[in-house]
Amino acid sequence: xxxxxxxxxIYGVLTAFALLYLMPIYVLLVTGxxxxxxxxxxxxxxxxxxxxxDSFKDAFKALDxxxxxxxxxxxxxxxxxxxxxSINGYxxxxxxxxxxDVLFFFLLFGMFIPYQSVLIPLVETMQRxxxxxxxxxxxxxxxxxxxxxxxLIFRNYYTNVPTDLVEAxxxxxxxxxxxxxxIIFPLSLPGFVVVAIWQFTSIWNDFLFAATITSNPGxxxxxVALNNLAGSYIVEWNVQMAGALIAALxxxxxxVVLGRFFMRGxxxxxxx
Amino acid sequence: MTTVTRGRFRSRAIHxxxxxxxxxxxxxxxxxxxxxxxxxxxxGFIAWSALVSVSEWDSVRPDYTYVGLDNFRxxxxxxxxxxxxxNTVVFTLFFVVACLALGFILAALLDxxxxxxxxxxxxxxxxxxxxxxxxxxxxxxxxxxRAGVNILAxxxxxxxxxxxxxxxxxxVYVHESxxxxxxxxxxxxxxxxxPNYGIPLAMISVVIAATWQMSGFVMVMYLAGLRAIxxxxxxxxxxxxxxxxxxxxxxxxxLLRPVTLAAMIILGHQSLKIFDLVVSMTQRGPxxxxxVPALFMFETTxxxxxFARGASISIVMLLTVSILIIPYLWWSxxxxxxx
Numbered sequence: 001x002x003x004x005x006x007x008x009x010i011y012g013v014l015t016a017f018a019l020l021y022l023m024p025i026y027v028l029l030v031t032g033x034x035x036x037x038x039x040x041x042x043x044x045x046x047x048x049x050x051x052x053x054d055s056f057k058d059a060f061k062a063l064d065x066x067x068x069x070x071x072x073x074x075x076x077x078x079x080x081x082x083x084x085x086s087i088n089g090y091x092x093x094x095x096x097x098x099x100x101d102v103l104f105f106f107l108l109f110g111m112f113i114p115y116q117s118v119l120i121p122l123v124e125t126m127q128r129x130x131x132x133x134x135x136x137x138x139x140x141x142x143x144x145x146x147x148x149x150x151x152l153i154f155r156n157y158y159t160n161v162p163t164d165l166v167e168a169x170x171x172x173x174x175x176x177x178x179x180x181x182x183i184i185f186p187l188s189l190p191g192f193v194v195v196a197i198w199q200f201t202s203i204w205n206d207f208l209f210a211a212t213i214t215s216n217p218g219x220x221x222x223x224v225a226l227n228n229l230a231g232s233y234i235v236e237w238n239v240q241m242a243g244a245l246i247a248a249l250x251x252x253x254x255x256v257v258l259g260r261f262f263m264r265g266x267x268x269x270x271x272x
Numbered sequence: 273m274t275t276v277t278r279g280r281f282r283s284r285a286i287h288x289x290x291x292x293x294x295x296x297x298x299x300x301x302x303x304x305x306x307x308x309x310x311x312x313x314x315x316g317f318i319a320w321s322a323l324v325s326v327s328e329w330d331s332v333r334p335d336y337t338y339v340g341l342d343n344f345r346x347x348x349x350x351x352x353x354x355x356x357x358x359n360t361v362v363f364t365l366f367f368v369v370a371c372l373a374l375g376f377i378l379a380a381l382l383d384x385x386x387x388x389x390x391x392x393x394x395x396x397x398x399x400x401x402x403x404x405x406x407x408x409x410x411x412x413x414x415x416x417x418r419a420g421v422n423i424l425a426x427x428x429x430x431x432x433x434x435x436x437x438x439x440x441x442x443x444v445y446v447h448e449s450x451x452x453x454x455x456x457x458x459x460x461x462x463x464x465x466x467p468n469y470g471i472p473l474a475m476i477s478v479v480i481a482a483t484w485q486m487s488g489f490v491m492v493m494y495l496a497g498l499r500a501i502x503x504x505x506x507x508x509x510x511x512x513x514x515x516x517x518x519x520x521x522x523x524x525x526x527l528l529r530p531v532t533l534a535a536m537i538i539l540g541h542q543s544l545k546i547f548d549l550v551v552s553m554t555q556r557g558p559x560x561x562x563x564v565p566a567l568f569m570f571e572t573t574x575x576x577x578x579f580a581r582g583a584s585i586s587i588v589m590l591l592t593v594s595i596l597i598i599p600y601l602w603w604s605x606x607x608x609x610x611x
Contacts, residue, residue, distance in 0.1 A: 114590055
């Protein structure tokens with residue numbers, strides 16, 4: 001069997017690009033796994049002599065409380081976001097009222113604004129609410145600015161749930177909450193997964209809000225702490241690399257395990 | 273239908289009508305919190321920022337004395353902001369073109385019935401799952417002049433290819449006294465022969481890192497677009513003797529125009545807001561070569577306490593993004609309504 005050269009070329013190009021995209025991960029891994037005396041810029045590309053976890057230990061020690069902060073912020077924010085989005089999407093598709101499309105457009109715009117244009121009032125407001133510098137302030141921020149995207153994804157999702165089903169239940173006198181709990185919610189699992197992944201990833205990866213609202217290192221999420229770590233001249237660069245990998249791990253795991261849903265969220269949230 | 277069931281049906285319908293009106297109130301009641309949250313945190317805060325941008329607030333203490341558009345006038349004369357505008361234009365152009373080209377090439381290759389397509393796709397896409405901060409930290413080391421890519425080039429015997437990356441303070445621009453500069457002057461655009469209309473070389477490094485992160489996303493968009501093109505169209509072109517390249521060029525590419533537009537809008541509006549990557553990778557760069565409006569805004573507001581100036585930068589950013597997004601949103605919502 002002869003393989004046409006063009007096929008070989010295509011696979012060659014695809015593989016070359018794959019290696020290029022994986023290059024940063026390779027450097028992260030080999031640097032993180034080197035022992036401290038092996039680490040030098042000249043040997044950046046060399047494989048480690050063995051598996052040394054010293055860099056990871058140091059990086060973890062520096063970041064562990066911030067990782068905990070990130071989880072404490074991301075989990076409640078994601079859960080609340082999911083339910084808000086689900087309810088909004090449900091109402092905007094199955095209980096449409098005059099002006100509901102305008103309302104949708106009104107909500108949607110919040111997705112595209114540069115958040116710089118709300119930062120100063122946000123800080124002022126958080127200070128007045130005594131939420132400045134607290135994880136709950138960040139949770140509130142992420143939930144509110146997550147409303148547009150979560151509503152959008154659920155609205156698109158519920159558009160595909162047959163309206164006849166809901167109309168029939170309405171004629172039978174089922175209530176709004178009854179229809180939600182008995183018909184809509186049980187059908188919503190894929191929507192919830194997509195939205196949860198989307199919110200988890202974008203809140204975990206957020207830097208701007210975290211850096212603005214939390215000045216106290218004790219409650220900073222991991223992105224801010226990593227940036228401080230990387231900006232420090234005392235911290236060895238192998239520890240910085242190990243820290244970067246640790247900070248990226250939760251979202252990378254989500255991506256590897258639930259990649260299919262990640263892609264769907266990406267397409268829905270394309271316009272961010 | 274018998275009279276009995278018809279009567280039952282009517283009473284049920286009346287009952288349903290009453291339920292509906294009260295249920296509609298519940299519906300509106302449930303969406304009201306989101307409405308107010310967005311009204312206050314998005315629209316209210318934008319208005320508030322706008323108010324700060326026309327105020328005198330220049331210290332820790334708020335001062336809402338009205339000064340008109342003075343802050344904006346000062347801003348556009350500000351040396352750093354002028355450089356930021358140049359940098360944003362350069363970054364946007366290079367970043368959008370690089371992502372579109374790379375995304376399209378990868379999608380076109382993957383669309384050729386590749387074994388292991390899912391595998392390749394997830395490799396090209398995984399950078400999307402990573403924070404810009406992580407990307408910045410890694411690429412800062414990869415493109416450090418004495419490390420990373422330069423060492424790789426040296427090992428391959430290509431030392432001459434060594435490049436200063438993001439530490440390079442050079443700006444490529446048309447010199448006034450050069451022949452091109454004189455030609456520009458002759459046609460009345462001599463002002464273009466100025467570093468403010470040049471390309472800061474350090475910015476290329478940021479473009480590389482950002483493209484690494486975002487090109488996979490463009491690939492996914494193009495791939496979805498390519499899959500939506502009916503096979504008959506391509507088949508017809510092949511029957512007429514078109515090569516695969518010609519099919520791509522003359523059949524697929526024109527049909528992918530909406531995808532290209534959407535990708536351009538998404539990438540463009542992202543590059544106008546770029547912040548995290550610059551913070552973690554290069555910060556201002558040599559001679560502000562990698563400075564961007566978002567960074568200027570953040571530093572001047574929260575480190576320099578120049579709140580009015582920071583607010584005016586943010587309003588300029590908002591207007592720029594809105595010019596891009598509002599027509600597009602309107603267009604896509606209308607298209608959705610037509611479908």
